[in-house]
Amino acid sequence: MFQNRFFRRAAALVLTLALAAAAALPGLAAYPMPIQTASETEAVYLFNADTGKTILAQNADQQQYVASLTKMMTALLLLESGKDLNGEVTVPTAMTQEFKDIQNANGMTAGLRIGETVRRIDLLYALLVSSANDAASVIAYDVGGSVLDFVRQMNARAAELGCTGTNFTCAHGLFDYGNVSTAEDMARIAAECYKNPTFVQVSGTAAYTMPATNLHQNERTINSTNPLTDTGSEFYRSYIKCVKGGFTTLAGRCAVAFAEQGGHTYGLVILHADNASLYTECDQLLDWAFESFSDRPLVDTQTELTTVDLTKCRAQPTAALYAAAPVSGYGHADDVVSYAFDLPESIPATVKNGQKVGTATVYLDGYEVGTVDLVTHAEYISDFRTDSKATLLLLCTLVVILGALTVLTLAAGGGSLNLRRRKRRH
Template identity: 80%
Template structure:
């Protein structure tokens, strides 16, 4: 079990390292905010979930209360624990005060009672679909041994993921005291969650049937109230894959959403929005803008000179022109700049035949590596030796021709002289 947990964590870490590394690289474009958010204090972080590239950034490094987005980390730790999701957990008496505190804070619950036995998969679904706070507390007790120890695990995992502005104080986010993060940190946590197939499936579920338990004799259905995934809502977007929302008075309206279209995935975090209407409208506008503004486009063709290499032993050509052996395309914004790095010799000696591979070019789009392509010549570059030899041969041929002509003329002239002498003798 321990090895499985380490493997899961390493897999998630690899998928989130690109996000952390890209944020630290200079020169990569963060695009102008295409919309006016409901308030200037909102935190917005839109990123390409396939590459980790930051797309939009507004207040994304500022600590804010994150409400039920806390449950992303709770779900992640459960999934990484290696515990059997179909296994059962009995709600312990030690959570009595925790449940009272949730009730006093008017927190959403799945109606768990002390002594009730429920499957972990049911807790996970209730926590992610209807944001059940009691389910989060039971998961915390089950995975951590106690809620307090589980919170310690949450903060340790956040550090492992590269979070620098995150501090969790509870497993559900209902209690605001000190429970903070940043939009950029939550993107890292969300990326780790998205790497888990079970999480993506559960978080992308609109409704779920909770089975009967030892204290609940009938099954019942829970349903998400999220407009982005409700096909009857004006805010519905078919490309949205999963959503987790949150709200407290201090945190405002918060959301993490992932959307995928044509093989490209974006993650979005919004913190501190004032109303649900604004929140869902901003999600729609930002995702619509991303899918409209970024596309696969040709970057390199085979007919444009990419670079040259100095040519030696050729007086007529100072350099060899090099072309891409194959076209290269990439996914990006229309304003993204294409750059190259080359692996080439300092010079090359003639003769160089047409179609010769001289080196390679690595293609970058806005600083992100797209691919590597061979560089080839489109014509032959002939050496001075061959040119000089050809000229020498031609000269020799010309001289021989002239010599032959002179010889022929001389012989012809000699023959005419002999004939003339013979005629004189006869006279």
């Protein structure tokens, strides 16, 4: 009994330490890279957006230029500012030099003009759909009061999200100098963006009509720069819900995508990719994720999970415990199922069949899936109850024997008396 208790406690301790270690190392890749990326310096980070679990990581903690992926933070700060998205903003004169710098860098624009009045929602669509750099700068001025103060807000928000390798120097990412992050940091920012339904809707839009303004008499249609959301593209995937791409000479091709299928969501970040391979790799990695992970049974109700020590039961020193209900989970075929048990050190017999004794928390590859009750599949009789029955049976037997002896004695005594009486008569 002591050995069983010792080994159970030791196993629980090992499991606790293993789970703590897994939680402390969230950036480690859980699985080998299923494809050969075009460049060894390319950064890749694929994660389960529902649980935060790292699926794949390559150079994920190395700083890279992030180009227009910067605009995700710009969008996030606008959405978190509380400003009315249907409210209007007038492009200030202070944007004159900023617009010239964007033009000189051959950056994408929405054709905004000084003095033009536009709605914030239209700026957001221009920012995320066509990756307009001028829209990013106007948003920065509107939310931060100045581009410089807005950049400070960007870096402060990144730090709040746990980003340790990120430094923003502009609101759009067109200017590379010092504007860096890591694939893992960008995943943190992207995951926060994905929580906002407006961000998901806007960034998943393939084309948007900008309404006429005081300086643009006609409507304008802006188109997504990303083929992953283009139904006519060879790279299109129906499960991709939102995406943001980017490119500069130093940053190379960059992309963030979120894909949802069968109730499960993945986020993917690729930095410093080759121009020709980026979207192929996006498709390959997301296809692999949905093909390699699935819902599967983890625990049934007929397999013994553990035991608990019994007291007052010499015949059976332990009771086998089973899950009261089946447990399923979503994961890879190679994921290991483990348990953390919440049990008393021992329980006294009698224990009824189906009695709840404790609980088991089920983990799949170190991530908690759920908790299930642990019950018995047999009745374990107390020694006291057994001994009492035996004692009662013995007493009953003795009573019967004594009764029989009494009857025999009385019968024998009666016969002897009759014999003496007959002798006297003679």
